[in-house]
Amino acid sequence: MxxxxxxxxxxxxxxxxxxxxxxxxxxxxxxxxxxxxxxxxxxxxxxxxxxxxxxxxxxxxxxxxxxxxxxxxxxxxxxxxxxxxxxxxxxxxxxxxxxxxxxxxxxxxxxxxxxxxxxxxxxxxxxxxxxxxxxxxxxxxxxxxxxxxxxxxxxxxxxxxxxxxxxxxxxxxxxxxxxxxxxxxxxxxxxxxxxxxxxxxxxxxxxxxxxxxxxxxxxxxxxxxxxxxxxxxxxxxxxxxxxxxxxxxxxxxxxxxxxxxxxxxxxxxxxxxxxxxxxxRPTGLLGRPETAGHKAEAGFETALRPAGPHYKLFIAAVLALLLVLPVLVGEFYLILVIDILVLALFATSLHFLMSTGGLVSFGHAAFYGGGAYAAALLVTYAATPFELALLLAPLGAGLLALVIGWFCVRLSGVYFAMLTLAFAQVAWSIVFQWSDVTNGDDGLLGIWPSAWASGTLVFYFLALVIAVGGIFLIRRVIFAPFGYGLRATRDSTLRAAAIGIDIKRQQLVAFVFAGAMAGLAGALFVFSKGSVFPDEMSIPRSFDALLMVLLGGVESLSGPFVGAAAFTYLHDELITFEYWRLLLGLTIVALVLLFPQGLAGAAKHYLGRYLKLEAEPTGAAVTKREVREA
Amino acid sequence: MLSVEKIHSYYGQAHILTDVSLALSTGEVVVLIGRNGAGKSTTIKSIMGMVKVTEGDISFDGEALRGEPTHRIARRGIGYVPEERRVFTRLTVQENLEAGQQPPREGAPRWRFDDLFDLFPNLAEARHRLAGTLSGGEQQMLTIARTLMGNPGCILLDEPSEGLAPVVVEQIIKVIQQIKAQGLPILLSEQNLYFASLVSDRAYVIETGRIRFSGTMHELEENAEIRQQYLAV
The missing domain is CATH 1.10.3470 (ABC transporter involved in vitamin B12 uptake, BtuC)
Structure with a gap:
């Protein structure tokens, strides 16, 4: 006793x-x-x-x-x-x-x-x-x-x-x-x-x-x-x-x-x-519901618009550059670009959740790592072929997102964010502690693609197709009716509910979709590295994704790509220093203070005046620009 | 003493007020009257520095207010009673009043707890209750009392009658008259011409962010055309 x-x-x-x-x-x-x-x-x-x-x-x-x-x-x-x-x-x-x-x-x-x-x-x-x-x-x-x-x-x-x-x-x-x-x-x-x-x-x-x-x-x-x-x-x-x-x-x-x-x-x-x-009790033991009443003026948010002619040209140029890249650079840089592509898909999936869904997740790495582990476990224990594993990984991550999302979408705002972080931590600790299956901290090794795709060049093109395809799919969803409904839900849950949108279901579907896309990125990652460790699910990895999104700018759809590139570059440059965390931290703080719109957001802001980066608005929607010109 | 000259105000990029001018002198009650969305609250928030004012001047007792942060504007002696009441619901009545407390001001009436409890007997009884449990009328009284605790030199009263029962509105009229009797000038925003006519000396009519008429309350009541054009529902 x-x-x-x-x-x-x-x-x-x-x-x-x-x-x-x-x-x-x-x-x-x-x-x-x-x-x-x-x-x-x-x-x-x-x-x-x-x-x-x-x-x-x-x-x-x-x-x-x-x-x-x-x-x-x-x-x-x-x-x-x-x-x-x-x-x-x-x-x-x-x-x-x-x-x-x-x-x-x-x-x-x-x-x-x-x-x-x-x-x-x-x-x-x-x-x-x-x-x-x-x-x-x-x-x-x-x-x-x-x-x-x-x-x-x-x-x-x-x-x-x-x-x-x-x-x-x-x-x-x-x-x-x-x-x-x-x-x-x-x-x-x-x-x-x-x-x-x-x-x-x-x-x-x-x-x-x-x-x-x-x-x-x-x-x-x-x-x-x-x-x-x-x-x-x-x-x-x-x-x-x-x-x-x-x-x-x-x-x-x-x-x-x-x-x-x-x-x-x-x-x-x-x-x-x-x-x-x-x-x-969604607000905790003694918490009170968030009062939505009197927030300080948040200012007007720029509406997302489909790409304009100049922007499409720009994207085409980037894609063309990526296609001919193997001719221009050596293997080292090709591998670096594969990393960027993988992270760009990961970041874009989080960006979708944040900007279109208004759901800020602190634990998105659970699905990135989830996809990576799904693929690795399938290969290790079921001798699943590479192609099938690549396909099943996003399904696995989506399933995980379904379970986690079922709990999380009941909450909103900062509670949602913290719950996603908590679940990601659970996912991480399961992978970390269940060493009989996952090998714990030692990770799963020897997860390589099939022979035909194992060369850097082929894998580069494979990663390019999958990552770019995934990003375009996400973009497509943003501008589909589902995306409009999601944005309506983000802007006003009450009004969205009043016009017949099932809010929780809408958010859950978005959560699962984003999770599956992150899982796809994770599967690409594991096959590009040949191994996976619990780190890929950890909180710092979730923050990496948030960082990429923010580096690129939340309001800009191409932001995550720019963010992933900037992040990979920064990380690569800084890792050689003994105190790289200090430098990275200082850089982050400086970037946030100097470019509150993110890098792509800032570029769009300064170039947007001269170039047609967005499609002309259709209908009578009055947005920022018209008001300014009026 | 309070003067607003040709201000232009924005919400984000949306141009809300155009060329709005008005003045408020010692001892008078002035109404800013107009329909929903005409720019009444925006005018008041512009004075308080809560809305971006890009052009024009705002001054109180000769001191420029435009561009100052809200708390400094309040400390210069502008008392703000917001629309929709905005009491601190999880604080007691007494604590709400304490939150509004500021040092006494030269040339302005000084308010102590007891003065306010005389003016608002209901609040005295509810002293230790959470403000969130008060009725709408009591909350409105509390916001006025809370602002008076700051010993302001003038008061901006934003739609005090909104959504309240006629009997409560009558009490508010009495309170306004008592405050006026202390020599404290009041800028009142209001939709209801009848309510306004009971307490106001002068009126400004506002519509889509512009002042369309200014004159004495009597002149406005005589001017059927203006009333029809800008105030009729």
């Missing part, structure tokens, strides 16, 4: 750090509407700073806690810099730019931490005076765990006082509901946003610091905690601090007991819990 009690207390202890970090994420999102992906990095920094400060000033009982607070303050300072330098310029940009910018911050922090603290895992210092062990009915338990158990409710109480008993807190809560109105009452929003961001960062830092004696500090903490934080925030309900606390406790208990029952399946258990809660 006492074993379970200690296990229970240990669960509560690990809930504290998770709660601190997640509450910060929740508060930041509530007010600024920024999903801060770098929040995991702030947590990690908290641990590293804590490690250093405890060594420098941490002598004695008071010094230790003082050092942890100092670590939280230091992370708050980092948050301040991130907010002032990057996010402040992006509040009016589409949400995605903020996501990508914070993703850039993740990369930067990873390399800075590597540079400052080295690659070795750091063993956490012990808290003076709390190093012992207490016996609970005979079962030993670290005393520090008791301190951790107390820390969660203490911080919860402090936050409650802050938000309910101070004017600042009242203004923050008001801004969570209606930012513009708060400004109209004379409150400086920028100041409020900065304050909230710093507070949230400090909480993440404190969370990372207080778990030091238990978990130490290492470079994998950022992504490690990120998925868990998302689950906590989504399960608890966006913006609800008490909800975050309950969810953190629930998840941590599930983890500690799950480990007794099903040691390999803890990650999966957590996400299953989340899926169940979200299907029953």
């Amino acid at each position: 006492s074993v379970y009690l200690v296990q229970f207390l240990s669960g509560l202890a690990s809930a504290s750090a998770l709660f601190l970090a997640a509450s910060g994420l929740s508060i930041i999102f509530g007010v600024t509407r920024v999903v801060n992906f770098a929040h995991g990095s702030f947590y990690m920094l908290g641990a590293f700073f804590g490690y250093t400060f405890v060594r420098e000033v941490g002598g004695g009982g008071i010094g230790f806690w003082f050092a942890l607070l100092l670590a939280a303050l230091a992370v708050g300072l980092v948050g301040l810099v991130v907010e002032l330098v990057i996010l402040r310029r992006l509040y009016k940009a589409p949400e995605l730019f903020q996501l990508i910018a914070t993703f850039g911050v993740i990369l930067i922090v990873q390399d800075v931490a590597l540079w400052a603290w080295g690659a070795e895992d750091l063993l956490g210092p012990r808290a003076p005076g709390l190093t012992g062990i207490v016996r609970i009915f005979g079962t030993p338990m670290p005393v520090y765990d008791l301190a951790l158990i107390a820390a969660g409710p203490l911080v919860l109480a402090a936050l409650w006082l802050l938000f309910n008993r101070t004017r600042w807190g009242i203004l923050v809560r008001a801004a969570t509901e209606d930012r513009e109105m708060v400004a109209a009452l004379g409150v400086n929003q920028s100041l409020l946003f900065t304050g909230v961001f710093v507070l949230g960062s400090m909480l993440a830092g404190l969370g990372g610091a207080i778990q030091l004696p238990k978990g130490g500090a290492d470079l994998l903490m950022d992504f490690g905690i990120l998925a868990e934080m998302f689950v906590v925030v989504v399960v608890g309900g966006m913006g609800s601090i008490l909800g975050a606390f309950l969810a953190a406790v629930l998840i941590s208990l599930l983890n500690t007991f799950g480990i007794l029952v099903w040691p390999d399946g803890t990650l999966v258990l957590m996400f299953i819990l989340m899926a169940v809660i979200l299907v029953v």
